[in-house]
Amino acid sequence: MGKLKPVSPMATPRGQKRRRDKPKRPVLDDGLPDSSAGIIAAKAARREKPPNESPQVLHQNDDDDSDDCNVSSEDEAHDMISNKSDAFDEMESSCSFQRHVTHVLANDEVNALVNQKSKFKWEMPAEEIPKSKWVGTGEKIKGPSDDLFVDVKGKLKDHWQKVLSDDLNYRSRFFSLCNSYRDIMHCNKKPFYLKGSKVDSSTMDAYLMHALSHVHRTRDVVIKNDAKLRNDANTDVMEDDSYRDQGFTRPKVLFLLPLKSIARRIVKRLIQLSPLTQKDNSMGQFKKEFGESDDELEEPNSSKPTDFNLLFAGDVEDHFLFGIKFTKKSVKLYSNFYASDIIVASPLALKLKIDGGEVTKKKGRPKENDSDFLSSIEIVVVDYADVISMQNWSHLHAVLEQLNHLPSKEHVTNVMRIRPWYLDEQARYYRQTIILSSHLTPEMNALFNGLCLNYEGKIKLATEFTGVLPKVQLEIRQVYERFDASSIGELDDARFEYFCTKVYPKIQESDEGGVLLFASSYFEYIRLSSFLKSQDASFCRIGE
Template identity: 55%
Template structure:
């Protein structure tokens, strides 16, 4: 966190210093030769609007830590007064002070939790850090730096920096589309974009973030008091997106994050991607459970979902359709996949219950009781539901992971929920298109060619069942390439 905050502060203050120096030169030269000023490219130091930094965060509790840390790292001469801090603390919640705020970032599954004080909860540590504070996901705050003060909740057009969620930004964008008197032109001149905890945003709605990024660096619809004679040429030419630095921070990689990185990060200096090698999570499976990995064949990424569904309906479901014992949980990563499997089970008149992120609490409680008592043989459980609640499901005898979870710590958490018995089993469906999720399971060539053992002093084997196939002038300080960092590597980042 500290690295990108200092990077943003450095950019804001260097940009402001350049503008102030040029203001002084302009004021001095206006007394002599105005035409010389207008023709001098050295004075092109403006964008269409003032905001230069946009930090996108998933929830308010993280925004609270970021803004408080930003204030701490601001040079003392520029923070003699912090306006509206009481309002900010009230709206974004309060938190206990710790010696090292940077250690309070959401910890990955196999790391300790730094200075985060334990809560009296059975929930995992990352859940407590993420949802222990204000979990509001709709917020937007402008921050303005003056010579001696920091102003929170400043008007967006007079702000140097904007801290917001993708939900809050998209609401403003949609309002501008409906009401022509409103606009989001303050997004037209963003030069540094930070997307922190991108993995958490994928659990919300990734399309919101994608829509926001696509809205950046457009030519504004109105003139907002900027001296047009000092606007940089690439803004006027519509090339601002090629000069924007984008930094994506995530604990793991997903196809959505990769797509945003590849398609929407177009800095002319190029791109840098740092990936941390995952530690396997299989040793965290403490139960003596047989884990069977069944690989299905898919001809292309376009037919990937169809191939998975066909394999489930033809190879897996017939074996569990007439189960007498029940206790079968089907874990599904995607909500769209969940809807498809749910509709299939309905068509087969299967005995099942549902546990998903949109369910009412009364329906959730009823489903858990029915599953535990055996009144429903099958339970469908989504990854997002587990992300937001971390339920401890009782009565699982047979776990089927229809699609591997995106968050690596979820795999051992779900497998360890299987109730102890003599015939426990976990079946995982996967293909070579699941490459990004193979990392934390270490499903590589070595794994396939050697039998692995998991759990307990008398472990059961993990079995692989294979399918059919095996800068221009004035921009020297801001024209950096896009950067994509997995969180475990972020502390080694250099500006």
């Protein structure tokens, strides 16, 4: 009998005002964890400030490597002339960012989100994507806008008008969808490795611009409020929700990507789209670790298909994790996680970081479990989810489950400046998740439906596909077998039982050569391997 080869994936009411109950003075309970005591104190003292206490401005003497949760002293030196004008405040209050972060969730809204009662009830055409339409939950949006700069201001607008000189229509439409702050699943994106570099780049530009806009607006609001507090020592932070402008920690955007080569393309484009001209010495380290140009790529293998050569032409390392920090004049890579605005990571690296599985260079010991820098993530972009699905999908699922938890420690943050929905443990309902893929899988659907709970609603691309069986060139015999399952929850057990009792005996009796068994998840892989061992089968395993 031939060898059996079980194969796992190849790599690892807006404007509603909050009730102002007069609280008692907070008392920190030493028996609680650091962060719990601080958060309880903040909840109890939202509306009360001790007498003769001047308003607090964050990080007066902040350096680049400190646990910076918001903005550094370099950021605070930003020119505030325009921010003092009434026009600035009026424009900010009308933008989608401000409307999103200042919305107060009612109890019935939270209950509906927890119970996942929302349904896709409206649709609109998806221009430039054949046989497709956008379907959504919540209020119907007006439609994608062709004006890219309708909700963009200042240096970003000026810079993008110079950089994006052509083909703005698709970028504008997808940017307007991102700017609605709804969860998005676009699973018909033609990636660069399927000869779709133009559409792929336009989609990437759109979500990168949205991320940059979000980071800059967050900084501008914090800096403006810091300036107001410095100018008026009598301002009561706890009596004005407009000063609650921060999260538990500084990082606001998370990019989850499968390979270093893809991360290099995205980070380089992010820097090009940033109006900040100065780049520090960390660019040298980035080029050393991720490569400098496409000229360094290996020659394509003529025996492999085109998509294989394009996808695996660069560095296929799937373990990377670093932060990006934006200051007044520069972009800094490899910044301390708590001093970063954007985190770029592979699901594998971030999963190991969360679990404390990384090893320190000096002592050779596992690092302490520390994922507090994920507590205030407000935008998540999962690009090339189809590639991630061929690695280890459970890593991505575990990372998304870890987002927006209460921090385990108290970091350098003025708790009186934390947004109420962070203190109320509602941050996951404000987080926007964008999933991009070349095709849809049940796992992607499950993740989008189960872990994406944005109160704004969801937008999903629905595509009508034409049949492909007449296009099959190789006449290979394909046999599909049906098995019964009492419920979707029993599906995995029923499939495994059917394999053990019906399929495996046929394999044993067969005179055919080698047999390849493919497992779609690591759990199936382990289960299948254990069964084959119990049967004394001759097999080898190919895993991560």
